[in-house]
Structure formats: structure tokens, C-alpha cells
Amino acid sequence: MKFPRANLPYPLVAVLVALLLTLNCASPEAIGKLDGAVKPARIRAHLKILSDDIMEGRAPGSRGGELAAKYIASQFEEAGLLPAVGDSSYFQNVELIGAKHTPSLTLNGAGRTWRLNPGTEFVGVTKIEQPLVSINNRQLVFMGYGVDASEFSWNDYANTDVTGKVLLMLVNEPKSENDIFFGGKALTYYGRWTYKYEEAARKGADGVILIHTTPLAGYGWNVVQNSRSREQFFVRSPAGARQLAFRGWITRGKAEEVLNAAGLNLDELISQANSASFNPIELPIRVSASVSNKFRTIESPNVIGKLLGTDPVLKKECILYTSHYDHLGKNDSHSGDGIFNGAFDNASGTSALIEIARAFSEIQFKPKRTILFAAVTAEESGLLGSQFYVQSPVFPLAKTAANINIDAVNVWGKTRNIIPLGADRSTMMEVINRVAMEMNMEISPDPMPEQGLFFRSDQFSLVKAGVPAVYLVGGLKFVGKPQDWGQKLMDDYIKNRYHGVKDEYDPSWSLEGTAQVAQFALKTGLYLANKPTMPEWHDGDPFKKIREKSIAEMAALKD
Ligand SMILES: [Zn+2]
Numbered sequence: 001m002k003f004p005r006a007n008l009p010y011p012l013v014a015v016l017v018a019l020l021l022t023l024n025c026a027s028p029e030a031i032g033k034l035d036g037a038v039k040p041a042r043i044r045a046h047l048k049i050l051s052d053d054i055m056e057g058r059a060p061g062s063r064g065g066e067l068a069a070k071y072i073a074s075q076f077e078e079a080g081l082l083p084a085v086g087d088s089s090y091f092q093n094v095e096l097i098g099a100k101h102t103p104s105l106t107l108n109g110a111g112r113t114w115r116l117n118p119g120t121e122f123v124g125v126t127k128i129e130q131p132l133v134s135i136n137n138r139q140l141v142f143m144g145y146g147v148d149a150s151e152f153s154w155n156d157y158a159n160t161d162v163t164g165k166v167l168l169m170l171v172n173e174p175k176s177e178n179d180i181f182f183g184g185k186a187l188t189y190y191g192r193w194t195y196k197y198e199e200a201a202r203k204g205a206d207g208v209i210l211i212h213t214t215p216l217a218g219y220g221w222n223v224v225q226n227s228r229s230r231e232q233f234f235v236r237s238p239a240g241a242r243q244l245a246f247r248g249w250i251t252r253g254k255a256e257e258v259l260n261a262a263g264l265n266l267d268e269l270i271s272q273a274n275s276a277s278f279n280p281i282e283l284p285i286r287v288s289a290s291v292s293n294k295f296r297t298i299e300s301p302n303v304i305g306k307l308l309g310t311d312p313v314l315k316k317e318c319i320l321y322t323s324h325y326d327h328l329g330k331n332d333s334h335s336g337d338g339i340f341n342g343a344f345d346n347a348s349g350t351s352a353l354i355e356i357a358r359a360f361s362e363i364q365f366k367p368k369r370t371i372l373f374a375a376v377t378a379e380e381s382g383l384l385g386s387q388f389y390v391q392s393p394v395f396p397l398a399k400t401a402a403n404i405n406i407d408a409v410n411v412w413g414k415t416r417n418i419i420p421l422g423a424d425r426s427t428m429m430e431v432i433n434r435v436a437m438e439m440n441m442e443i444s445p446d447p448m449p450e451q452g453l454f455f456r457s458d459q460f461s462l463v464k465a466g467v468p469a470v471y472l473v474g475g476l477k478f479v480g481k482p483q484d485w486g487q488k489l490m491d492d493y494i495k496n497r498y499h500g501v502k503d504e505y506d507p508s509w510s511l512e513g514t515a516q517v518a519q520f521a522l523k524t525g526l527y528l529a530n531k532p533t534m535p536e537w538h539d540g541d542p543f544k545k546i547r548e549k550s551i552a553e554m555a556a557l558k559d
Pocket of ligand 1: 324345346379407408
């Protein structure tokens, strides 16, 4: 899609501007004052220091992480933002629970007993904060994909009481010949493994064992094994939230072996699960599982500043910008300096966030709604800083009109396109289209819809709480470069630098593109802040019902 640019003759524009100014009803967007508001040189200065070795990879709870947080807070203050935490501080302390787990899993049935090998045959973790969490002799139920999605008329849980049971499930979502289920090719949240655990806990189950298959998961068993054998971090759930005792994965091979012994066939079960008439199957298998745990608590802040809205009514609503500042820290046993500098991921976004904040406080006509800027922590540990924020928001979520998130922002120069992930799910898209037109940029669709990128950065914490959001991702059509230039750069980054010690600042980076994305985010936020009404999810979107509930609860509170 390409948008035409308004082409008014210059003198006419000048007259219009003068007229608007005399009438004192001009807004910065009308007179184009915002163009060039975000300065690449300033972004570079932040990016260099945030990705410097002195920040030690900005791990939550580390000295370097704390240093980064303090740097960001001082920049927020200098940019003119007010402290947003209790109106007195820029720091929202996030308690992160670190856990090392040693699991066991025994399956019993069909005259046999399987004691599975941790790591190579299964992994298991828990969020229940006890030294030993165990369940004994529980019924194993094959749940298909474990999805309850009323808007897609799909409920694997229909007519089944799963209380206290252990659920064996597939990852991803039901498949059909023509991708007719759910979001078609695009992965919905119902396909994410995190959803499977959450839904099973809500339904009263005590354990979930996900069957790993490389095509359904999108990655090999080694990824599951490596990620679960490290220390796991989580934030404490709100009091009263049900937790699974056992959150497990099993290899396809082992699952097949057990099912075969019970006279069942995994491929047949999968094909049954791909039908809306699927019913859960009680397997002739009992499960005993335990997880022994070592916990510790670390603290790391979200850094939050605000700019008060000017409209007496609308200032009680806000636009929330987020970008994570944490990265993976350092590993002394690693070859080289062992520091995961996280320059692209996400010193780039943090630096852009600071400059969006500065641009906002410098514009002449201040936004009507309040603007919040949150540099969040522990994204790399599973979106934990933003999850904590949602559990303890500094501004009511029902009054949070929209979230704009940036993470790993283009550092290679200006592009002709931008990818506004998730914006098309809500009326926010109208504003995105307007900004794209004004900036003479194309909107490009999600290049990898099957990957569910929208669920993988901090905006998703807000989305799960019903807040409409956009994750602004830079496009790869670079101005003045060959067509495949951007894709090659991105492939190289993913192969050689992503989450590695080589994600370092490079003086040859052109931060014009970073400033361009920041400018896009600035305009989007400003227009959203000045619109008479908050954006709304489109009908049928799974997150619409959460938003409506949140707004109704807020209204009930006032009555
Ligand atoms: Zn990131």
C-alpha cells in the first residue's frame, strides 16, 4: 500500500498556517511542527552509553541494570517528565522470583511404569513457591490443543471437568487444509504455550504436559530443554490466582511410546484434535510428578515518567509508551568479554523512548491526554517488568487509551515502510494510516504471521489486560538501498548477534531510521492523545471482551 502525499502549493500552506495561528486553534500536527522533532544525534548518545560495557549487559538485579535505570530516570527528568510512581519517584520496584527446578515425572499404566529422564525426555517447572511441589497418581487426559475460544466457536474443555487432573496437550492451534481455523495462517494467542498453561490453571487442572513436535512448536527440543534448565524468573501472581503444580513438556518420541503402549496413536489423536467436535480423552495413564525448587528474590525497577495532559477531562486517560531496557547481562565463562551489550535489543528502543519523551515535552501544543513513558525491566525473562506493571499500574488500565511499544529499533538508516504490529486489531489503525501518509511511508504487513511476534514483546502484557496496542517495527525497505539489503542485514543479525555478545554498538550505524520510528511513534501517540475517544478493539477480537470487562469494572467502582 502506498499513500499519496498532500501536495498543496507553498504560499497557500503559509497562509493557512498563519490563519490557524491567529485563530489560536493550531495544533502541532496541523502545522507540521513535529517533523524533525526527534534528533538522531541525541539517540546515538543514549545508545552508546546504554550499550557500553560499563552497563554490563543491563541484567535485572545487577549493578549494570541499576546503572541503566538511573541513567534513564535522569534523562526522563532532564527531558521534563514528572515522576509517575506515587507522583514522587521514577522507579517502580519489580520483585522477580528466580527459581532453579529439579523435576521428576512418572507415568503409570498399561501394565508399565515410565520414569522419565529430566532434560532429554521431559522438562518441568512450577510457579508455586514451595521447596517441593508434588502431585500423585493423577488422571492424565488428552486435551487436544487445550483451547477455549468462544469467538472462534471452539472449546476443547466443553463438558469436561479437569479439576485436579493432568492435561496432555498439543502446542500451536488447530490445523486445517485451508487455514480456516482461528486467524488463518497467523498465530493467535490460543496457539502460544503460555496460554495453554494459563487456561488449564483457570479450569482447575493441576498439571499440563505439552507434547513437543518441532513443526508445531517452531523450534527444536533443544530450545525447550536449554531454556527450562536455566534459572527461571517470574513475578508473583495476584493473591488467589490458581497455579499449576506442574508445567511440563515432553518429547514427541516419549509421548508416542506411552500412547502406543496404551493402544493409542499420536497422529490419530492429532487429527481428532483438529476438529471442532473434538472431545477430551481420559487416558489409561496415571501421573506422578514433583518439582523441587530453590528460590531467590531479586529487585529491578521499571522506570516511569509522565507528562500531564492539558484537557481537564481527557488528562484522566493516558497513552502509555513502553520499551524494555534490560538485556541478558554478562557471562564470565563466555569467550570474549562475555558482556551481552544488547545495543540493538534494546538500547536502541530505550534511547528512542527517551527522545520521544523529550520531543513531547518540547512541543508547543501539549497533548490533551496524559502521556506515560515506561522503560520496563525483565522483558528478556518473559515480559516480566510489563507484567508487573499491569498487576500494579500507576494509571488505571481501563483509562489507558493505548500502548505503543518499541523493541529493537532499526539502526541502519531510513526506510520506506513500517510494520505496525497489532494496530489492525483496533481503531488505532486509523491513526497509524494517517501518520504513514504524513511521513510518506508504506504500511507493511507482519512478515512472519505464523510466529506470533505480537505476543512476544511488552505490548502483549498490556493487550492481555485489554489495552489496545501497537508494536512498531521498522520496515526493511531501506531508502536508496537494493531491495534485499534490509533482509540480509536482519538475517545476519539474527544469525550472528541476536541475544549474543556481539550485539554491540557500531559507530557506522545510521540512526536516521531510529529517529524515523521514534517520530512515527511520537505522532501516533500525539494523535491518539488528542482524539475525542479512546481506540477500540474490532468486533470478534479475543481481547475486546477483556477491555469491555475492564472498563465496566472501572465504571462500577465509581458508582
Ligand atoms: Zn527486546
